[in-house]
Amino acid sequence: MNKIIPIFSLLILLLIDLYGYRALKTLMLNKSNTYQVIAKTIYWSTTIFTIVFFVLSLSMNLRTQGNTLTKFMFGVFIGIFVSKILMLVLLLISDAFLYVMQWIQRDKHTDFHLHRRQFLYQGLFYISSLPVFGFIYGMLKNKYNYQIHKQEIFFEDLPASFDGLTIVQVSDIHSGSLDDTSAVAKGVEMINALKPDLFLFTGDLVNNYAYEIEPFLDIFSKIQAKLGQYAVLGNHDFSDYVTYNSKDEKRKNLEDLVSHIAKLNWKLLRNEHVILKSSQKEQIALIGIDNWGARMSFARYGNMSKAYQGTESIPFKILMSHDPSHFEAEVTQKYTDVNLTLSGHTHGMQFGIDTAWFKFSPVQFVYRFWAGLYQVGKQFIYVNRGFGFLAYPGRVGILPEITQIILRKK
Numbered sequence: 001m002n003k004i005i006p007i008f009s010l011l012i013l014l015l016i017d018l019y020g021y022r023a024l025k026t027l028m029l030n031k032s033n034t035y036q037v038i039a040k041t042i043y044w045s046t047t048i049f050t051i052v053f054f055v056l057s058l059s060m061n062l063r064t065q066g067n068t069l070t071k072f073m074f075g076v077f078i079g080i081f082v083s084k085i086l087m088l089v090l091l092l093i094s095d096a097f098l099y100v101m102q103w104i105q106r107d108k109h110t111d112f113h114l115h116r117r118q119f120l121y122q123g124l125f126y127i128s129s130l131p132v133f134g135f136i137y138g139m140l141k142n143k144y145n146y147q148i149h150k151q152e153i154f155f156e157d158l159p160a161s162f163d164g165l166t167i168v169q170v171s172d173i174h175s176g177s178l179d180d181t182s183a184v185a186k187g188v189e190m191i192n193a194l195k196p197d198l199f200l201f202t203g204d205l206v207n208n209y210a211y212e213i214e215p216f217l218d219i220f221s222k223i224q225a226k227l228g229q230y231a232v233l234g235n236h237d238f239s240d241y242v243t244y245n246s247k248d249e250k251r252k253n254l255e256d257l258v259s260h261i262a263k264l265n266w267k268l269l270r271n272e273h274v275i276l277k278s279s280q281k282e283q284i285a286l287i288g289i290d291n292w293g294a295r296m297s298f299a300r301y302g303n304m305s306k307a308y309q310g311t312e313s314i315p316f317k318i319l320m321s322h323d324p325s326h327f328e329a330e331v332t333q334k335y336t337d338v339n340l341t342l343s344g345h346t347h348g349m350q351f352g353i354d355t356a357w358f359k360f361s362p363v364q365f366v367y368r369f370w371a372g373l374y375q376v377g378k379q380f381i382y383v384n385r386g387f388g389f390l391a392y393p394g395r396v397g398i399l400p401e402i403t404q405i406i407l408r409k410k
Contacts, residue, residue, distance in 0.1 A: 010054060016088045017047045023091055027121045046080050053077040068179045071393040072139060078392045079135030087128035094120045139394035144183035146190055147399045151373055153380055154410040155339055157316050159282035163409035168196035170402060171344025172386035175216050176207030177393060185219050192224060194404050199225035201266060202344045203234025203322030208242045210256035221264045227276055231266040232288040234322035235298050271303040273311050285314040291322045294329035295366055304330055324369040327381045340380045346370045347386040348398030361398060
């Protein structure tokens with residue numbers, strides 16, 4: 001089965017190209033030989049490029065590994081792939097439209113229908129090429145284009161002395177993908193400029209390996225918050241997506257990662273909690289669990305019962321849980337006194353539309369809570385769009401995020 005799916009996917013890509021080439025041949029009718037050669041060369045070059053990178057992605061972990069050039073080319077591959085899918089959809093729609101119009105106007109001259117078909121196909125190819133340029137722009141301009149999202153949230157149960165508490169949340173750094181230390185350092189400067197009371201990191205510090213964070217230890221260790229810096233582990237931090245020679249080797253990688261997090265002066269919460277006290281001796285609980293996913297077979301290392309134990313009498317609770325599906329599957333069902341959950345994981349798919357009045361990303365078909373603030377009853381969840389990037393080394397529409405959350409007493 002593992003071999004059949006890639007072969008089937010490759011055949012689908014080839015069929016899309018053959019279908020698209022039929023449209024290209026129609027477009028090239030009555031064109032010069034030079035025009036036809038250039039058009040065919042460009043078209044089949046993208047096909048060969050797609051096939052090569054598709055095969056390479058099966059033998060190499062291009063999603064998380066590789067040098068800067070390889071990652072850039074992988075991003076171009078994704079852009080071409082999206083363009084091909086768009087081309088297929090537009091071709092099917094246009095061909096259906098042309099078939100209907102030709103049937104209705106069957107008394108029209110053949111040249112009339114050919115001209116109409118060529119006109120539509122030309123526009124179709126122009127439109128289909130847009131994702132390639134969009135994805136290239138996203139790699140060149142947007143992958144370090146950090147956006148600060150400010151959110152005030154009002155709670156009835158918030159102790160009065162914590163009114164105005166400022167939390168800065170960052171998630172999904174994916175240090176194995178980062179390739180510009182100066183740009184990352186500017187992001188850290190933006191975090192510190194917000195003067196947070198609490199800094200909370202909600203998982204996926206690395207892609208797979210603990211050593212990936214080493215070039216950035218000095219940079220991220222500069223983050224400071226009055227009440228401390230805290231972190232939890234995400235699915236990638238457990239390094240489940242690469243093969244190790246032994247369980248001991250994999251365990252050693254996790255131990256090294258935990259050691260690196262300590263060097264950042266971040267307190268790692270692994271299925272545990274801390275009690276934060278104000279100068280008026282009022283308390284809130286900060287709970288942190290290892291990754292717990294309810295979608296797409298993501299591992300469940302988290303133990304909410306263990307982390308929650310001892311917080312029952314605390315009037316206000318904040319939960320750090322990497323995967324937002326945990327909120328819907330367990331938190332809202334069993335832990336209804338958790339006031340605010342902070343998550344990441346989705347990245348907003350690094351692709352979509354993200355405006356004040358409209359948000360869309362394909363990831364929303366998998367995750368109900370995928371970017372920004374949501375409320376279920378009296379419980380809130382905020383899903384950070386991610387500081388870093390994975391697989392596609394860029395952002396289109398959904399930009400990297402630094403979240404500033406201000407807690408308010410209702």
